[in-house]
Amino acid sequence: MKKLSLANTPTRIEEIQLMDADLPAHLYIKRDDMTGVGFTGNKIRKLEYLFQKALEEGVTDVITRGAVQSNHARATAMAAARLGINCHLVLQGHRDSKSEANLFLDQLAGAHVHIIGKEDDDPDEFMEKVKREIEEKGGNVMIIPMGGSNGLGSLGYLDCFNEILDQEKEMGITFDTVVCVAGSAGMLAGLVYGNALAGGEKDIVGISVLDTKENITEKTLPPIIDEMNELTGHHVANYSVTILDDYVGLGYAKSRPEEMEFIWDFVSQTGIILDPVYTGKAMYGLFSELMNNHWSEKENILFIHSGGAFGWTREQMEMLLRK
Ligand SMILES: *Cc1c(COP(=O)(O)O)cnc(C)c1O
Secondary structure, X not given: OOOOOOOOOOOOEEEOOOOOOOOOOEEEEEXXXXXXXXXXXXXXXXXXXXXXXXXXXXXXXXXEEEEOOOHHHHHHHHHXXXXXXXXXXXXXXXXXXXXXXXXXXXXXXXXEEEEEOOOOOOHHHHHHHHHHHHHHOOOOEEEEOHHHOOHHHHHXXXXXXXXXXXXHHHHOOOOOEXXXXXOOOHHHHHHHHHHHHOOOOOEEEEEEOOOOHHHHHHHHHHHHHHHHHHHHOOOOOOOOXXXXXXXXXXXXXXXXXXXXXXXXXXXXXXXXXXXXXXXXXHHHHHHHHHHOOXXXXXXXXXXXXXXXXXXXXXXXXXXXXXX
């Protein structure tokens, strides 16, 4: 499958040292937070495939959805701006959400933003409505699913998995475990798929920030894997995955003081920025598993840093500073 080249890849892998913790395993971070500035994070790897298709089909307008502070929406708006495609965002949240962080960048990129309340229209129906309106004016529309997490988008993380295999050879290291955040789970699906194709030797761990383990395993992953099979011609039927749903905490985008404290400790000892919604929660989960000796058999752990620095809102910054 063809894709555009928008992201700075391969992203580097760095070993992390902390001054205040003697980690019982080697911890490495794959810096997918350095895929670009406006493009920062994991979504751009998916968008390289999705926008390739959009260009091939002569699409004039893309529509996607997410939360008000969606990193995916911001990366989509930036990529659309780069490619000269109109971008429409259907964002769920408070109508009076402040124009800050990702939402500000959406507007800066010239995206058409529609904020809908939780009690309002179903976001998928709303996207269909926007699509009809554009089509009536003669536009050619592509709807990108939430998080860019369909089979096509997830190919970006199949590529990332293969990139990791190449980097292992260069570095002379074997990662026994690859840890990522599980949101809409496209990143996880791509890594799981790559691991299955390569013989399934690694433990691929997804740390959920919103959904239950059962939902991710039974409802979210199977259709993405099926679509990837259709696109690649492979027939992955058996794959293994570890999903932890103990670190969702108070719920999506809601932080606990101990998570904020952890983020502060981590960033101040590494110079690597975590965000409160995704990577902060997942890294907190990773450390909890490691320090509680749940992962004593693991030696070389690779965490995929999926970005999110633009997700810090004023409210979250104030919460962190108050801690
Ligand atoms: C979207 C996102 C994730 C989750 O990726 P999915 O493929 O949706 O599971 C993780 N981290 C950050 C910073 C994100 O923006």
